[in-house]
Amino acid sequence: MARLNGTTKTVTIVMVIMILSRLLGFIREVIMTNTFGRGIETDAFFAAFTIPDLMYTLLVGGALSAAFIPVFTSYLATEGEKEAWKVGSSFINLVVFALVIISILGILFAKYLVPFVAYGFKGEQLALTIKLTRFMFPAVTFTALAGLTSGILQAYKQFYVSYIGPILYNIGIIFGTIFLSQYFGIIGTAIGVIIGAITNFLFQFFFAKNKMQYYYLGFDFKHPGIRKIFKLILPTLIGLSVNQVSLIVNQNIASLLDTGSITALRLANRIIQLPLGIFAVSIASVIFPTITSQIARGEFEKFKYTFSLGMRNILFIIIPSAVGLFVLRMPLIRLLFVNGAFTEHDAFITAQVLLYYTPGLVTQAGIQILIRGFYANHDTKTPLKVSIISVISNILFNIVFVKYTSFGVKGLAFVYSTTSFMNMVILYYIFSKRMDGIKDKEIFISIGKTLLACIGMGLVVASVNMYLTKFINPFDKYLQIFQIGISSITGVGIFVLIAYLLKMEELRRVVKILLRK
Template identity: 30%
Template sequence: MSKVAKAAAGLMVVTILSKILGLFREQVLAAAYGTQMYAAAYSTANSIPIVLFSVIGSAIATSLIPMYNKLREESGERRALEFTNTLVNLITLICLAIAIVGAIFTEPLVKLFAAGYTGEILKTTVNFTRILLFSIIFIGLANIMTGFLQIKNNFLIPGLVGIPYTIVIILSIYLSLNHGIYVLIYGTLIALAFKFLFQVPFAYKKGYRYSLKINLKDEGIKEMMILIMPVVIGIGVGQLNTMIDRSLASTLGTNIVASFGYANKLYEFVQALFVTSILSVMYPKLASLLVKDDMIAFKFSLRKTMNVIIILIVPIIVGAVVLAVPIVRVLLQRGKFTYEDTLITANILKIYTVGILAVAIRDVMARGFYSLHDSKTPMTNGVIAIVINILLNLMFINFMGYKGLALASTIAGYIGLLLFYFSLKKKIGNFEQKEIFVVFTKSLIAASIMGICSKFIFSYISKNINPGFVSDVISLGFSVGIGVVVYFVIIYFFKVEELTSIIDMVKSKLKK
């Protein structure tokens, strides 16, 4: 089993643990605050600093890897570390400035993210946001530490950062019920700080040494700034999509905003588990292959990454569409989270999940462009996709309501994928893309059969045992479990080559 496959498998296992704990966090939040005013205000306020700087932070982490590899190859490890420290200090100052400006102009900032908020909910969201804005500093630094650790082939620790984050927030939710909602807000700020602080000792162990010096004339920084602006725009379109959806959703009611937040968390669970964990391992490899000028291996890795993601994501899409209501009911429906909230969240989840394949494959292609030091193409394609999304949002919300917002994002995602596909083919030529279409077709056929079986099994078990939470868990567990077996048996008989890689990952972890 290759080192890349082992790293991806290890990261996936860690991500499973982290995201299961994250789901529990959402269950606790839903039970405590449902989709009422505090839940909507918290969801909006929590998303603002993430959108404001995770865009730049993700762009930095994405650009740091090829730049660090290049400087290390040309001038050695010490030079690359000096560049990293200049970046750390610059980002700290930039983040502090953004936080201060944001704290001064918080109300108009909130109105950008939630155009429909007025009165008490607007005031509450402004107060929450003013506190959480300072988390931008920790978000920025955490992204740099993540990039550094991935360069050093440590993928496990970045995957674990969600665990202390989630534990702190769960404790904050419980304490806030007796000591006031602001315990949750300050707890979230501390939790975000842990995302950075948790990684520091491990980065130090891998050779990172902090220096206060800032070299504004650093050629690496200048080159990175030129590279990073298109990356910021390219990555930012995804966050901008989320911002637009939530802003328009705020005109439909606070319960819709909260439901979008919960559906987005469930969507992110799948994305982090099966997309981010694979890309985190593959991207440094793609960048290093191009440093060595190995285009054949680059194309091969790119194609295989897409195929593995397709095999894993397609059945999840079908399963989410078929079983969205029982999934949301089991995970979230308790306390102040009602059955009506379940239906709204499930409808959003269905439509969002259909679009996850477009986002995943587009992200793989984008990493390919970044490895090629081409950040303009992803930026251009991303801008086109966001314009389409805005137009579709404004069209669909009038006759489909909140469902139209989710559908617009999904359609725009697939249009963006087509743009990326044609751009990549033009950039690197033939990368045996027919194999990708073959794998997708086989996966879709297998997933469709799986979906029919899962729906039948769920309905049959539900009708033959007493209704309730335990019944839902048993029915859902059996239908998902049998569905997974059906899917992979069919894929096996279809002789899909990439299945071997997935089986190797599982075998390796089971042996350990």
């Protein structure tokens, strides 16, 4: 019970930090769109960021979650700190060395890489994308170092600092956009990316260094822990590569559509990432070391309980969040982005993309914890196989939708949600069958009650929003805040009331998380 209370407290604090981080991320996007609009410059910036981000995702994001944290945590739990750091030191040194080399090569050969992520770019836009790519590649190494220190802190179950770091990263980009863009244009934002990445790493390293007394320079490739990491990494890197290929194909398709399509996809996705990051990722990340340790100690019933509770709590929050975004998509995007160079037409296009993205929010939330369930069991091959099926379907459906329908950029979002649902269902079926059940009855009852509460909530929010729209100037920011605020508060009240009448355990859990000090 004490362990569960500790986890609850950790989730609460992590959520608060994540909210601040995601809000700063929104402020970052708002400032960028107000400054540069939805056009050539923002499309070039987001396309240029794809390549460094791809390197980071493959070599750090996937390696950390799928291999390093589970293996390092297992060694800490069973073999002791000194032995764990024999594994950690070799892995960290290898990743840093690889990323430094990749960053140098990326700067030198940027003009050959950019056409792979933005095939439709020509002339001035292509030249700008190449220039931005070269400016941002150095940030890869520092972002990787920040990711590694974050993994160390999470392995020691010290989550707070690892989630504060991204706040500093966002502040760096905001600084670049506000102050440096006056002199360098959108290049100033790229410089801000580097400033943010360096600050993020230095902040986390200040706290992580106290845990690194057994760290040493060198490589020990014969250590069984390193071999285990490489065994886990290979299928994960293949799987992530497949996913990234899908994203790059989608971006290339978007680059062939109307100008601003990449930006519309980016902004709608940023909105989806807000509840996904605050709730799904934070809860899944906090319980990940716990379920990994439970598996390592053979505590399978405790694992099932912790996993089921995490999934139910995530979906209890994410499903109504998706419904709220679906209903309030236009006033929300108008409030966040319409200003300066970002027009009402830009808001309408982005809102249409968001409409088709919202179902994917729920499925991606489920995938977040399901994948960690596989990783906790040291299984990276199953998510890989499912990912390949999903990505191939995603690419084929996108080509069909763009070529044979008038959906345009909206079709990319619709296919994303559809293939994400397929991915989640397959992962859940396999994982539940392998674990001889993961308290499936409790999960499905919870989902059913949550959907019932969301129906009532959605109808009320839509009615309140439509009523207020008749009297509110859509271009007055204060009135927009009032409209969204009243609609949201009313919706939350209705949802909580129905959940209370349905006697949902998740309501008590979430209230406990929100009220815990």
